[in-house]
Amino acid sequence: MTEQKGDMTLVVTKEGDETLDQTMARARVMPENLAAATLVCTKLVDVPVTDLARELRQQTAAINSGDLTRAENMLLAQAHTLDALFANLTARAMNAKHMDNLEAFMRLAFKAQNQARATLQTLGELKAPKNVAFVKQANIGQNVQVNNGTTGQPTRTRKAKKAQNELLEVEHGERLDTRATGTAGSADPAMATVGEKHRAAKPRG
The missing domain is CATH 1.10.287 (Helix Hairpins)
Structure with a gap:
């Protein structure tokens, strides 16, 4: 079976139960056949294209075997x-x-x-x-838990802030009611608690 192309004749062999079209299609796209046709067209070699393609297939086989x-x-x-x-x-x-x-x-x-x-x-x-090293990266991000505060349960910022404000009101006098009656200090017993009748009618602005 031959394939005619200009003044070049490429002999191809049918494989298995291929049809004629399948054999011709396989022969046309084989890299060795394409390279042989190109070399013949350049006029650099003056040998039958079939022999040139056969030589290129031998070199391809050598590459595939590691040579x-x-x-x-x-x-x-x-x-x-x-x-x-x-x-x-x-x-x-x-x-x-x-x-x-x-x-x-x-x-x-x-x-x-x-x-x-x-x-x-x-x-x-x-x-x-070159030696190429493939490093397998472990994904450990799925089991990470971030706790804000101690090692126990995660703290809740809003509740902690509210509790701190209430504590300040009771213990540190940050928001003490200025209208409430106070007690005399032990350092100066002469200072008496201002009674209701001596208190100013309106709180000063």
Whole structure:
């Protein structure tokens, strides 16, 4: 069974009880087939697209089994390519006759340099993956009780304030009735309690 696309012929194999449409759909979306078709279109390789797709599937199988040799080689080769591109653009910038051209070449050169750095960083992380620690956080907030005051039952602010006010009225004389009859103090027995008849008719304002 073959799939025709321009001057490229991709041979695909039917699996199980697939229909023709199902087989063609699976073949069209396979990453290796798409990559093979793209490589052939770039004219960088001159091999049948079917053989190229088969080679890419072998490399995919190696990655799935844990062999990262191809990926490491690719990243290193790309870093070298980007480094060469940086050197070329820098040389063109140095030979530029106008400031605008110099700035444009240097801007592209620095982009290539940054991409080379990022590629090498990715390669380093691929060779020595970072250890990621997963910390399980315990939720203990559901059983927390906050007591305002002593360790017993939570105090009630309004009742405590009311009781304190009543205590002040009785013991500390904060709200004593000035019309009530007082008693003479022991320190000065000559001071007698003012009687009802000697009390002013109206309390002073």
